Amino acid sequence: MTKSSARIRTAAKRFGRIASKLLVVFVLVYLAKLGVDFLMAKIALFETDEAARMMTGLLITVMVGYAILLALPFVPGIEIGIAILALEGAKAAPMVYLATVCGLTLAFCFGQYVPLARLIGWCEDLYLTRVARLLQGIQDTPRADRLKAMQDRLPGWLAPIFCNYRYVTLGLAINLPGNVALGGGGGIMLAGGLSRLFQTQFAVLTIILATLPVPLSVWLLGTDVLQ
Template identity: 50%
Template sequence: LGLGLLILLVLAYSAMIALPFVPGVELGVALMMVEGAWVAPLIWLATVTGLLAAFVVGQSIPYPALNRCLADLRLRRAGDLVARIQPLDRDQRLGLLRARLPAPLAALMVGHRYLALAALVNLPGNSILGGGGGILLLAGLTRLFRLWAVALTIALAVAPVPILVWLYDLKLDF
C-alpha cells in the first residue's frame, strides 16, 4: 500500500473503532496482515485515539439532550435513570451504582471500575455490548471515569496484541 492510502486507512480505522456496534478491530488486524508488523504501533495508537474519542464524546453529551433522545425512542426507564443521575456528583453516582448492583458485582464495578473497563474492552464478543466504541461512549456518559485514567487504562488494555506483533514480527496470516 502507498503511504497516503495507509494513512487514510489508519484514520478510517480510528474513526470506525470509535463507533458503537462497528467491528473496527477487524480492520486493524487486516492492516497488520497486509502491511506486516511495522504498522502495529500505528494500529495501537489509532485504537487508543478512537476509543478515547468515543469516551470524550460520551462525556460531552449533555444529559438533557440524552434524555430527549431517550424519550423520542420511548425508552422511559432509561430516561428516568438519566434524569435521576443528572444532579448527582461522582461520589453520589458511585453510591447509586453500588446500591443498584448485587454486592459482589458492585465491589468490582465500583472499586475496580477501570479494570472492569479494560476487561470489557478486551472481552471476546463485546460487540454485543456495543464494541469498544460503545463501551467507552457509555463510560463517558456515566461521568464516573477520569480522562487521564481512562487513557492509561485503554493504552494498556489494547497494547498486548500490537506489541507482540511488533516485537516478535508475528505474521497474522489466516
C-alpha cells in the same frame, strides 16, 4: 385557537421532532455501513501491487477511517484492527495502536462531555424511556454519590469488583472477545463516559495500557502471535 387545533399543532411539532431525529439516526447508521464497506475495500487493496506504490497514503486513509469507525457503538473495530495487523504486520502496528487509542478516546470523551439534558431530550422524543430515566438519574446524582448509587444497583458479589476496580474492568471489557455484543470498544467507552464514573485522564491511561499488548506483540514478534 381552539383546544383541539392547539393539540393538533403540538402533536404535529412533536411528530416533526421525532421524524427529524429518526432521520439523523438512520443517516448515521447508513454512513457507518458505508464507512465499514469503504474501509474493508481499502484493506483489501493492501494485497495488490498497485497499492504497494501508494502504501503510505493508503495506510493513513485506513487508519483515520478505522479510528472514526472504532468510536461508533456496535462496529467491530477491534476486529478490523486485527485484520490490518494480520495483513501488514509490524510496520502497521504503531499506526494501528495510535488509531485505536484515538478512536476509543473519542468515544469516551463524547460520552463524558455530551450535555446530558440534550441527550435525555433525544431519548424521550424517540420513546427510549428507560434510557432517558437512566441518564436522568445520572444527571440528578452528584458525582460523589454516583459510585454508591451504582453499588446499590449491582449484585452484592459484583459491586466490589466493578466499583473498586472499575478501570481494570473497563480495560478488560475493551479486550473481551466478541465484545461487539456489548457495543464494541466504542460502545463500551461511550457508556463509560456517559456513566460519569470515570475521570478522563485515568480512562485515557486505561485505554493506552489496555490496547497496547496486541500491537506491541506484533511489532516485536510478528504476525505469528495472532494465530
